[in-house]
Amino acid sequence: MKKKGLRRMGWILLGVVVVALITGAALQFAIKRNGPGVLDNVDRITGGARNTELIHRETIGDSQQQKVAVYRAANTDNPKPVIIFFHGGSWRDGNPDDYGFLARALVPEGFTVVLAGYRLMPGGEYPAMLEDTASAIAWTKANIARYGGDPENIFAAGHSAGAYNVVQVALERQWLGREGLDPSVLKGVIGLSGPYDFYPFDSESTKAAFGGASDPEATQPINHVSGDAPPMLLIHGGKDTLVYPRNTRALSEAITAAGGKASPVYFSQMNHNDPLLALASPWRRNRNLIDAIVNFTAEIRKNPSVPVQP
Numbered sequence: 001m002k003k004k005g006l007r008r009m010g011w012i013l014l015g016v017v018v019v020a021l022i023t024g025a026a027l028q029f030a031i032k033r034n035g036p037g038v039l040d041n042v043d044r045i046t047g048g049a050r051n052t053e054l055i056h057r058e059t060i061g062d063s064q065q066q067k068v069a070v071y072r073a074a075n076t077d078n079p080k081p082v083i084i085f086f087h088g089g090s091w092r093d094g095n096p097d098d099y100g101f102l103a104r105a106l107v108p109e110g111f112t113v114v115l116a117g118y119r120l121m122p123g124g125e126y127p128a129m130l131e132d133t134a135s136a137i138a139w140t141k142a143n144i145a146r147y148g149g150d151p152e153n154i155f156a157a158g159h160s161a162g163a164y165n166v167v168q169v170a171l172e173r174q175w176l177g178r179e180g181l182d183p184s185v186l187k188g189v190i191g192l193s194g195p196y197d198f199y200p201f202d203s204e205s206t207k208a209a210f211g212g213a214s215d216p217e218a219t220q221p222i223n224h225v226s227g228d229a230p231p232m233l234l235i236h237g238g239k240d241t242l243v244y245p246r247n248t249r250a251l252s253e254a255i256t257a258a259g260g261k262a263s264p265v266y267f268s269q270m271n272h273n274d275p276l277l278a279l280a281s282p283w284r285r286n287r288n289l290i291d292a293i294v295n296f297t298a299e300i301r302k303n304p305s306v307p308v309q310p
Helices: 002-047 100-109 128-147 161-171 204-210 246-257 288-302
Strands: 052-059 067-073 080-086 112-116 149-159 188-192 232-237 262-267
Touching: 002 100, 052 100, 052 128, 067 100, 067 128, 080 128, 080 161, 080 288, 100 112, 100 288, 112 128, 112 149, 128 149, 128 161, 149 161, 149 288, 161 188, 188 288, 232 246, 232 288, 246 262, 262 288
Parallel strands: 080 112, 080 149, 149 188, 188 232, 232 262
Antiparallel strands: 052 067, 067 112
């Protein structure tokens, strides 16, 4: 009987191991196909709704990728400062519908959140991503008051390719200018793991997205620095090997030298995607990154003329 019991226990343990391996492999496959979507589901299951509701979706261009989704706190009518967020994905992948976790992270901190999409490759080559970023900001300025946001307190944020989008639009005046707006429409800009100085193009994605530009150096945020640009919070992981931290360092130093306001924040143990992870449950229990965003926006709203502190 003891041998049979041990044999049975061995088969049970083997079954558990096999199921765990299959589950782990399936999870890795899902993350590889759509990491933000997996992260969104994990956040929803482990963190709940957090009194956050999706109240509006709209396509704002000819492409289905040009869209916005607005999230706010349930049962509130008070206008909140706005964070409009643009996803990453090397300008060829990504969907704002997969970033509900970001809204559930920031709405409870006192924001109305807009998740915005833009045309992706093929068809979304430079300057399409900048035209669409400016268009989404213009839509937010014109419409957000009806959805619980304060149009006088708009912050633009993005991760990776999305960080490039918002920083370039904030620095190169022509894109918002085509929408009848000035960069001052943005109270501040928040970049996570962003590429800001990557010419000459040396990756498949940058060559595909920017290789056709008639003036490739003009595509770089580092070449449009001015002292009157919106204040910037630039967050980067010290272990980011996809977009190196020198991008944030170079841009921050250039903005400061020009008399502008830049606050670089480095998280030494983070890689390229860890700043997104820090905004999702259960990882957002460590509030360091969320606090950096909240403190940056609060300081700007309290006294826009005071330099931002790292």
